Amino acid sequence: MKIKQFEYKPLSHYSYALVSNGEMVIIDPERDPMQYYAFANAHNAKIVGVIETHPHADFVSSHLQIHKETGAVIYNSEKLGADYPHQAFDEGDSIKVGKATFKAINTPGHSPDSITIVATEGEETILFTGDTLFIGDVGRPDLRENAGKMKAKRQELAEAMYHTIQNKFTDLPDDAIVYPAHGAGSLCGKSMSEANSSTLGNERMGNWAFKQQGQEQFIDALLDNQSFIPSYFGFNVDVNKIGAENLRPGIAEVPFKMYAAAKGLIVDVREEAQFKNGHLMGSINIQATSEESKFETWLGAIIEPGEKFSLVINAPEDLETVLHRVAKIGYEKQLQSILTLSGDNLVQMKPLDVQDLKKNPGNYTIIDVRNKSEVAEGRFFGNAQSHPLNTLRDTSDEIPTDRPIVVHCAGGYRSAAGSSILAKQLNPVTVYDLGEAVKEFE
Template sequence: MKIEQIYTGCLAQGAYYIESKGEVAIIDPLREVRPYMEKAEKNGARIKYIFETHFHADFVSGHLTLSRATGAPVIYGPTASPGFEAVIAGDGQEFRLGEITIVALHTPGHTMESTTYLLRDAKGRDHAIFSGDTLFLGDVGRPDLAQKAAHMTREELAGLLYDSLRNKIMPLRDEVIVYPGHGAGSACGKNMMKETVDTLGNQKKINYALRSDMTREEFIAEVTDGLLPPPQYFPHNVRMNKEGYADIDEVLARGARPLAPEAFEAMANETGAVVLDVRHQSDFEKGHIPRSVFIGIDGSFAPWAGALIMDTKQPILLITPEGREEEVVTRLSRVGFDHTLGYLEGSFEAWKAEGREYDTVNTIPAGELEKRAAAGEIPVFDVRKESEYENGHIHGAHLTPLDFINDHLDEFPKKEVFYVHCAGGYRSMIAASILKSRGIHNFADVSGGFGAIKETGIAISGEGGTPCSL
């Protein structure tokens, strides 16, 4: 028996390759499925099953492409109603894979069709669970994503999740290995651990949601507390996973087309495409196409693209580091953006070489911000998350989280110079690009973000709002 976790850090997502006696099961595959097929071929095995733990909201699964390529059936848990042919497993239904068995355990709560897959070894012993978004390490799946589809409140869904955990998962022996669908950084939960594999026994000790003395009411209150609104692209991804989508090869053929600067500009004007610049933030700062949006490929690229572009049908034109064009198109497709129209051949250097208009971002070091603050009160806008802000921020700074910056546009001064920062510089450069694309240019980005700011003498308010000097 072989179990391999295929973890994708930028999505904080775990897919799984399980093999026994030449037969393979894939759980929650990513959009690009060739690596699974190549792995099976190399091992002289065939893909027999494709298991989906639920209709994913934060990424587009590769289940349909993989099924078409291999003939393996797609399997969902009870109550699932996909718009394509699939096996809808009954609660407790068993699937034989070589010498092992995979059992579908219906665990509704995150969504109504959510299913945990229990793996029993060749001797019939419970060995591992693939818990999807039902159980994470340190947390459980948020119960608010399926409210409209299930016609239930988040409290009602949380109650179902409580029952699923207590009746289906917690009775399993402590030695059972937990393989979750996501890790720290995913928007599908709140307090996930950085580790991606653990034992159920350890989770019973440290996961707040698995306390043995926890009442149903306490669980509902704690699980629903502090939930931020989900990213707006989530419903689009659910629809694609449930109804179908184009194969990744089609998306790549259209999106990875080189366009000379003149053709690039013409297509941008004709289609209304978003010009997305994915180079490093320092490169974007020094020069970029006017009104282009920055989201760097080497940061949390796909989730930020999904959160900020919002409409997955929006046409997109790319400015990428040379040689990474297909990677960018692929990573956009993972979160449902299938309408990339091409990329700027020669990257930004080709645009600049032709003498075309370009823009820059005004930046200042943290030390300069300190000097200006000492000379009088200045408007500072912090684009980190609320939890980061509460743990320490510039005294008097305005909280305008990047996730919802479009909701705060009216708060930025129209003429007065203001200052923007995040933790280290990546998110504030995204914010800077959005502000400039909206015609707001009277600001400076603070280089190095809050990490650099803390090294100066600027007044900092810590947790609880007590001003202190760091």
């Protein structure tokens, strides 16, 4: 077996291709399938299957597009209730790919329809664990409760995860390689390792979920202190259950305009400094300038599914990259236009006098846009009000407007977005972004 791990860093997502004797299977593919096609071509392999370990919440999968373009069979659990052509792949089922054998284990917990894929060839055993088993953690069980059409209660899924970890991996060898669908930084778990793979033996020794513990203790640890759920997660689960439309036609329909303006909801993806130096009135600054920026997550957390918006980019050469990033979470149909600015009728954000904030913090209303779990671990300012970024558009009317407002997070990315939201919604109150200077208050 030859295995290739593909990483999409902004979503901490891993997908896989496995080639055996000229045949190839893709596991948990991201929205753009071209990299998998290139890998198949380079290895003279025919793509015969694509396997979904579950309907993903944090990205849109290309399984249906791969089926249409290659004829590959889509495999997933029958419990998913998929609306696209597929073959059931559950416990007791097996697939032959070249000289490799694929078997499914039903491993509910992250979702009711999660499966783990066991691939064997000779003495080698590979586990593609999806969002069930991560390196150092297991998948969170609370994503299906209030999101999308596929409902499931967190308590029931947490109990299912306990039984999955206790029973489903028992007969598998310690040297089995574990390949998860996500790594550190994903919102699908809370304490994942930076490592991109492990062995089942190492997870049995080091992963908290495998430690000797009762069901109640396990469930308490699993449910405690989980992060927020972005509003787009339920939307993506539903899209993946139906099967997304082909990527190329979808992004081709988005109009591009140079030196233009826009009305309505505007998302400016340029760097914070560029945005502050001049932007369209009412724009929200969600930066998409590097792989480290969690643009997809925050776009889908701040902008609701179905909500129309326009994008401001820095230069025409950024167009394709940003379009693809929007499409990763299936928001391309909401995108009315992408534009570059003309330089006319732009507004600026005033810089904060950090020394005055240090001397006179009571002269400002300080807004902390970090997640509640972060705030619980410690505050930068004793008088700060907590308004997490993902709900800030809804809670901004609760913020006092009798003093200038200072917005902070932990490093500057979220405060840039948060300050732009408040500048839009609380105009004409002066809003400052503390940005990276927050580190001076640690």
